[in-house]
Amino acid sequence: MTTAPIEAPKTTAPVVASVRDLRVHFKTKAGIVQAVDGVDFDVRDGETLGLVGETGCGKSVTARSFLRLVPMPPGIAVSGSIMFRPRMRCSSCDGAGCSICGNTGRVVSICPACSGAGCDTCEQTGAETVDLLTVPERELRAIRGNRIAMIFQDPGKALNPALTIGKQVAEVFYAHRSDELLTSAGIDPASESLQNYVLRRRASQESRTPENLVLSLPPLRTRRNAISAAADAMVAAALNETQIPNPRAVMDRYPHELSGGMKQRVMIAQALACDPDLLIADEPTTALDVTVQARIIELINELQERHKTAVVYISHDLSLVRKVADRTAVMYAGRIVEVGESDQIFHDPEHPYTRGLIDAIPGASHERGRLAAIEGTVPELIDPEPSCRFSGRCAYAEQVCRSEDPQLEPIDHRQVACFIHHPPDHGVAPTFARTEQ
Amino acid sequence: MTATTERRTVLAVRDLKKHFPIKDGALQRVVGHVRAVDGVSFDLHRGETLGLVGESGCGKTTLGRVLAGLEPATSGGVYFDLSEAQRIQLDQSLKALDGADLAGLDAGHRVDRLSGHDWRRFRRNTQMVFQDSFSSLNPRHLVSDIVGRPLQVHKEASGSALTERVVDLLEQVGLGRQHLYRYPHQFSGGQRQRISIARALALDPELVILDEPTSALDVSVQAQILNLLHELQQSRGFTFLFITHDLAVVRHMADRIAVMYLGRIVEAGSTSELFARPIHPYTDALLRANPDLTENDEGFHGLEGTVPDPARPPQGCRFHTRCVYATPDCGWEIDDVVLQLEETPALFDKLEGVERRSPFDADLQFDDGASSAGLATALKGDHVPESMKSAIEQVAVNDRTVSIRFREVDEVQLTERGSDRQAACVLDALPDRSTQRR
Numbered sequence: 001m002t003t004a005p006i007e008a009p010k011t012t013a014p015v016v017a018s019v020r021d022l023r024v025h026f027k028t029k030a031g032i033v034q035a036v037d038g039v040d041f042d043v044r045d046g047e048t049l050g051l052v053g054e055t056g057c058g059k060s061v062t063a064r065s066f067l068r069l070v071p072m073p074p075g076i077a078v079s080g081s082i083m084f085r086p087r088m089r090c091s092s093c094d095g096a097g098c099s100i101c102g103n104t105g106r107v108v109s110i111c112p113a114c115s116g117a118g119c120d121t122c123e124q125t126g127a128e129t130v131d132l133l134t135v136p137e138r139e140l141r142a143i144r145g146n147r148i149a150m151i152f153q154d155p156g157k158a159l160n161p162a163l164t165i166g167k168q169v170a171e172v173f174y175a176h177r178s179d180e181l182l183t184s185a186g187i188d189p190a191s192e193s194l195q196n197y198v199l200r201r202r203a204s205q206e207s208r209t210p211e212n213l214v215l216s217l218p219p220l221r222t223r224r225n226a227i228s229a230a231a232d233a234m235v236a237a238a239l240n241e242t243q244i245p246n247p248r249a250v251m252d253r254y255p256h257e258l259s260g261g262m263k264q265r266v267m268i269a270q271a272l273a274c275d276p277d278l279l280i281a282d283e284p285t286t287a288l289d290v291t292v293q294a295r296i297i298e299l300i301n302e303l304q305e306r307h308k309t310a311v312v313y314i315s316h317d318l319s320l321v322r323k324v325a326d327r328t329a330v331m332y333a334g335r336i337v338e339v340g341e342s343d344q345i346f347h348d349p350e351h352p353y354t355r356g357l358i359d360a361i362p363g364a365s366h367e368r369g370r371l372a373a374i375e376g377t378v379p380e381l382i383d384p385e386p387s388c389r390f391s392g393r394c395a396y397a398e399q400v401c402r403s404e405d406p407q408l409e410p411i412d413h414r415q416v417a418c419f420i421h422h423p424p425d426h427g428v429a430p431t432f433a434r435t436e437q
Numbered sequence: 438m439t440a441t442t443e444r445r446t447v448l449a450v451r452d453l454k455k456h457f458p459i460k461d462g463a464l465q466r467v468v469g470h471v472r473a474v475d476g477v478s479f480d481l482h483r484g485e486t487l488g489l490v491g492e493s494g495c496g497k498t499t500l501g502r503v504l505a506g507l508e509p510a511t512s513g514g515v516y517f518d519l520s521e522a523q524r525i526q527l528d529q530s531l532k533a534l535d536g537a538d539l540a541g542l543d544a545g546h547r548v549d550r551l552s553g554h555d556w557r558r559f560r561r562n563t564q565m566v567f568q569d570s571f572s573s574l575n576p577r578h579l580v581s582d583i584v585g586r587p588l589q590v591h592k593e594a595s596g597s598a599l600t601e602r603v604v605d606l607l608e609q610v611g612l613g614r615q616h617l618y619r620y621p622h623q624f625s626g627g628q629r630q631r632i633s634i635a636r637a638l639a640l641d642p643e644l645v646i647l648d649e650p651t652s653a654l655d656v657s658v659q660a661q662i663l664n665l666l667h668e669l670q671q672s673r674g675f676t677f678l679f680i681t682h683d684l685a686v687v688r689h690m691a692d693r694i695a696v697m698y699l700g701r702i703v704e705a706g707s708t709s710e711l712f713a714r715p716i717h718p719y720t721d722a723l724l725r726a727n728p729d730l731t732e733n734d735e736g737f738h739g740l741e742g743t744v745p746d747p748a749r750p751p752q753g754c755r756f757h758t759r760c761v762y763a764t765p766d767c768g769w770e771i772d773d774v775v776l777q778l779e780e781t782p783a784l785f786d787k788l789e790g791v792e793r794r795s796p797f798d799a800d801l802q803f804d805d806g807a808s809s810a811g812l813a814t815a816l817k818g819d820h821v822p823e824s825m826k827s828a829i830e831q832v833a834v835n836d837r838t839v840s841i842r843f844r845e846v847d848e849v850q851l852t853e854r855g856s857d858r859q860a861a862c863v864l865d866a867l868p869d870r871s872t873q874r875r
Contacts, residue, residue, distance in 0.1 A: 054655035055626070245780045259743050289492040289682065294726040295739030316655060319685075319728035323737060360660035361729055362689035364712075369667030371689070373660035377625050 014085070014108065014127075016278050016310045017043045017066070021080035024061050024070055031382040032076070035061045037334035039080075040408060043278060045087075048304065048311040050325030050342060052318055052357075056378050058334040059314050063280050066132055066312075067144050082132040085109070085125075086147045087277045106277070106308065146176040149271035153283040155263035159255040165266050166251030169238060170231040171205070172273045177234070178204035184233070185226035195220060203227050234273070242269040242299060261292035265299070272303055279304075279311045286315070297324055318357055322346045330354050333389035334381055340414025350416045352432075353390045388419070396420060400427035446519045447644050447676045448481040448504060451531060453513035455496075455503050459748060469748045473499040475700035476513070478851070480524065483643070486670070486677040488691030488708070490684060490723070494744055496700040501648045501680050505565045506548055515548040517559050518643070561591055564637035568649035570629035574621040580607070580632055581617045587639040606635040610665060627658035631665070638669065646678045651686060663690060685729035688712055693857070696720050699747055699755045702851060706858035714867075716860040719756045721867055752796050754849040754863065766863045768846040769828035771799040774812075777821060784808055784815065789837075797843040809839045816841075 024036040036058040043049050053059045064070050066082055087106040092098055109128035113121045121129060132140065132148075152158040160168050173181060181203045182189040187196060201207040202215055202224060215224045232251065239247035242265040255263055264284060271279055281300065285293035301324070304311055313324050321328055322342055329339040330351065338351040349355045359372035376393040388394070391401035401419055408417040416422075423429035454477075456470035473496040481487050491497045502508045504515055516527060523542060530538035543550045551559055564587075567573035574583055585603045588594045594602050604614050610631040621629055630650060637645050647666070651659040663686065670677060679690050687694055688708055695705040696719065704717040712730075715721045724730055725738050742759040745751050751758055753768010758776070760767065771793060778785045787808040793799040803809040813834045817826065831842040851861040 054657065246782055249779075249782060261743065290684075290726040291492065291722055291740035293739065294737050295741070297737075298739060317728065318656070323728050356657060360657045362660070362663065362685045363729070364688065366689060368689060369664050369671070371660035371664050373664055374657035375661070377627065377658070 014045050014125075015042045016045050016087075017082060017084045017132075019043075019062070019080070019082050022062065022065060022082065023077065023079045024058070024065055024075060025077045026074045027076045028074065028382070030380075034334055034381045034384060036065070037381070037384075039331070039334075039336055041329050041336060041339055043310050043312055044327075045277075046304075046308045046310055047326045048313055048324055050321035050328040051312060051314045051331060052316065052321050052328060053331035054316055054357075054378060056333075056381075057331040059331050060282055062331070063150070063282050063312060063314050066148060066278075066280055067150060068132065068140060069150075078133055080133070084130045084132050084143070084148065084278070085127045086130065086143065142176070145172055145271075145276075146274045147276055148278045148280065149274070149276040151264075151267050151271050151279065151281045151284045154287050155260065155267045156255065156287070158267060159263060161255055163254075164251065165239075165253055165255065165258070166232060166235050169235045169251075169266065169270045169273065172270055173231050173234050174203065174205040176274050181227055181230045181234070184230040185223060187223060187226075199223055199227065238269045238273045239266065241272070241303065242266075244269070260288050261296065264288060264292075264296055268296070268299065268303070272307060272309070275307055276309055279309050280314070281311060282314045283316070284313075285320070286317075293320075300324075318346070319361060330357070333379055333384075335389060335417065336408060336415075337390065337418070338414065338416045339408070344414060350411065350414070350421060351390075351418050352394050352396055352420070356393075388417075394430075396430040396432060398428045398430040400424045401430060403427075444521050445483045446480050446521070446524045447483050447517070448678075449516040449519055449524055449527060450480070450504070451478050451514045451516070451527070453477045453500070453503065453515060454511045455499050455508065456511045471748050472700050472750060473747060474503065475747075475750065477697075477700075477702055479695055479702065479705060481644070481676060481678060483676055484670075484674050485692045486679055486690055488687030488694040489678060489680045489697060490682065490687055490694060491697035492682060492723075492744065494699075494747065495697040496747075497680050497682075497697050498648055500697070501565070501646050501678065504678065505563050505646050506560060507565075509549060514543075516542065516546045517548050517551075518562075519546055557591070561587075561640045562643040563646065564640065564642040564644070565646045565648065566630070566633045566637050566650045568652050570621070570626065570633050570653070573633060574629060576621055579618050579620060580612075583621070583632060584635045584639060587636060591640060593640070602639075603635075606639055607632075609638065609669065610635045611661075625658075626654055627661060630654065630662055634662075634665070634669075638673075641673065642675070644676045644678065646680070648680045649682070650679075652681065652683070659686070666690070683729075684723055684727050688730075696723070699744060699750055701755060701861065702859075703756065703862070704860045705851070706854075706860075710855075710858060716854055716858075716864075716867055717756075717862045718760045718762045718864075718867065722759075722761075752848070753846040754861065762864065762868050763822060763824045764863055765824050765828040765844060766846055767824065767828075768849070769825045769843050770796045771841065771843070772796070773825060774801070774816070774841060777815070778812070780820075781815065784811055795845070797845045799841060801839045801841065803837050803839070806836050809834050809837050812839050 019039055019041050022036055022039040026033040026035055039062055051059045061070060065078060070078065086109050088109045090098065090107045111119065111121065111126055111128045113119050117126060179189040182200065187199055189200065198207065198211050198214055198220065201211055207215065214220060235251060236247045239250060244250055244262065244265050285296050288296060313321060315321050325342045327340065328342045328345050329336050330353065332353050338345060338354050345354060346358065349358055356372065356374040360374060362371060374393050379389060379392055386405045387403060388401040388406050391397040394401065404424060406417045406419050406422065408415045409422045411421050420430050420432060453474055455474040456472050458467040459469045459471060460466065461468045477500060489497050503510050519527065526538065527542055545555060548559060581600065581603050584606055585599050588599055588602055603617065607613060607616060612628065612631055651662050654662060669675065679687060681687055691708050693706065694708050694711050695702045696717065698719050704711065704720045711720065715724060722740050728737055740759050745758055751768060751772065752770045757763045757767035758773060771791065775791065778788060787804040789802040789804060791799050791801050801812065813832055816832060828844045829841065830844055833840040849861050849863055851859045854860050
């Protein structure tokens with residue numbers, strides 16, 4: 001399945017990641033569950049893309065595929081591609097923001113295969129392009145937490161209960177910023193001496209027991225401590241950025257000593273520590289109270305503004321996504337049914353499912369007991385027949401919806417997968433007029 | 438004579454408290470109490486829906502459990518099924534502290550004094566629907582057992598008559614005979630919540646306490662359940678106590694709303710009034726933080742700070758530590774100084790001890806004189822809210838000791854604000870948003 005680039009009136013920013021025909025299947029006793037079944041979308045540089053859908057629609061699985069975090073087994077097959085274009089610090093302004101990098105402080109990395117001339121691996125763009133689904137594990141480790149970071153739904157479960165906040169946030173720096181740690185500890189990372197070798201291993205958390213023993217002896221002890229101090233300083237700075245009061249005191253605490261909102265701030269600090277190009281936020285505020293949720297959203301927006309990070313914001317809460325996202329993709333049963341600018345989608349939804357979702361939110365205008373519920377439940381995704389996945393619950397469905405797959409096709413600045421807007425070649429096309437009868 | 442024309446009070450709650458002991462040490466001595474519910478009063482009339490709103494930890498679920506008789510109250514009374522005359526009598530005798538008069542009411546109506554027949558009558562008329570239908574339906578029981586159990590316990594039906602009653606109940610909630618012999622895990626979240634509702638309705642109760650019945654559900658399914666609940670209320674005249682954190686849902690469902698914060702009701706009133714004209718700043722903050730309620734272009738705003746420890750609730754108004762409209766009369770106290778100190782580690786590390794004469798008056802001991810002088814200047818700084826500065830009556834630095842005394846303030850009580858409208862705030866009305874501090 002090929003997809004035309006999504007036209008938008010507002011932005012033509014280059015794409016950070018493009019997902020093409022992503023399929024993730026799980027094997028269960030009942031059969032093969034097609035949790036994600038042909039998903040296409042682009043994430044543009046610096047934007048927030050909202051991914052909305054109900055429980056079980058495959059939004060979390062899509063997100064986890066970005067970092068290959070889908071467990072195998074029970075996952076049996078992931079196909080399609082997720083092309084990611086990492087960025088690097090702009091050399092002319094050193095990250096401060098200039099005209100060359102468009103004030104983002106970052107430029108696209110040059111494709112190593114063709115040095116920017118344009119070749120097949122980079123799809124003629126000249127920018128370094130990595131397929132996250134096929135890249136070797138070792139290279140992926142360099143991307144995880146560094147170029148792409150993730151915030152999980154339940155900060156209580158995502159943080160390690162046995163490590164202090166300071167220790168677990170520092171791991172990001174040990175994994176991805178060991179050179180910076182060495183430099184700020186006054187050690188030349190390029191030096192080849194044996195002492196430096198040991199220190200370098202220490203700064204990337206690779207040192208083993210004998211090396212640690214050597215490091216605890218007087219000649220190296222002070223420098224080892226300088227590395228820890230440098231890491232602590234970086235952690236404190238990262239925590240400070242998420243407006244955690246008194247970060248030095250928080251670093252000595254364990255996750256259970258912090259409130260939910262505070263834990264989520266730690267997660268955000270950890271995710272943004274390496275200034276990633278893409279942040280995947282999987283229901284980051286679902287476990288929080290509304291007043292705390294609003295603070296966290298404000299914080300994410302503020303940090304995104306400063307770091308120019310692209311964000312994929314996953315949520316089941318439409319009203320929230322409307323507030324947060326520039327563009328929104330609505331998912332249903334493993335597929336995207338509608339993508340477009342958020343305002344447009346919420347004011348004038350085109351897909352019957354999007355309409356249903358928006359009408360189901362209890363609003364001031366609804367008479368009590370007259371909420372527009374979507375009847376039925378989400379279908380099982382075990383070996384589905386070709387059909388519109390929503391046809392079983394759709395008030396407008398015709399015969400053709402139950403026998404053919406509607407494709408995601410463009411209509412005025414957005415894409416919709418529905419036969420109402422793209423009538424099939426044969427059979428009776430459904431229309432919105434039908435239920436009014 | 439039927440009671441249909443007369444207004445009956447299904448539940449009258451008067452100064453209800455529920456404290457949980459905090460035990461510590463080898464002997465598990467009680468070192469304090471978590472005041473989950475701390476002095477709550479309201480009436481619930483027959484046929485209406487009262488929405489109880491608040492954030493997690495405000496005591497709304499505990500209150501629901503106490504009202505359903507699942508937990509004993511620490512103090513205060515819950516009175517069941519009062520006529521209008523009895524309710525007036527109750528309030529008068531409580532006001533006059535008339536023990537003799539109360540004893541008469543207590544015997545037949547006060548929930549924790551009921552026994553035998555009266556207790557059974559209360560239990561069958563008060564049913565509950567829980568938030569998590571995974572843990573509130575026994576996974577080893579069939580649907581027919583789960584929904585039929587109340588009927589068996591109260592000896593309403595048995596044998597094939599019981600089965601027919603269960604089928605009838607299932608049909609009322611949109612399920613059917615084909616679901617009788619299945620286990621809870623075979624259903625989706627929405628269907629399980631329907632089973633919970635069918636079980637609650639089995640004995641045709643007067644009052645149904647709904648504790649976050651739709652929080653675990655998707656919005657399209659939530660709409661189904663809300664419609665169902667409304668239909669059932671219309672056809673069978675239930676009284677609902679709707680406990681939730683979602684203001685959009687209570688606005689849709691409730692006739693009246695009570696907003697809780699840290700164990701107390703801070704504002705109550707009819708739904709339309711409360712949404713159109715919130716009085717308490719906390720209600721306003723909740724409204725402004727909810728993305729369903731704020732308009733598209735309007736930004737939405739959160740609250741600074743965290744909920745205070747319910748074992749040591751703040752003086753005066755419990756919300757003053759986070760309130761953007763706080764005044765000097767809101768109950769600023771020594772704990773607020775300690776809170777400010779915690780944010781300046783340089784001073785906090787030097788703090789040796791706090792000797793309290795009252796919550797408003799204490800000596801703070803420091804390691805050195807410089808720190809105590811530092812605190813005195815910090816209290817005049819920009820970091821400290823204006824209203825807190827004005828509430829300080831005295832700061833005296835004496836070598837390493839700082840004596841601070843705040844204006845003493847009584848606990849802010851819920852007061853009448855027009856007909857059927859109460860709020861617990863020192864201000865008469867919500868100030869203009871431009872006058873916020875910070």
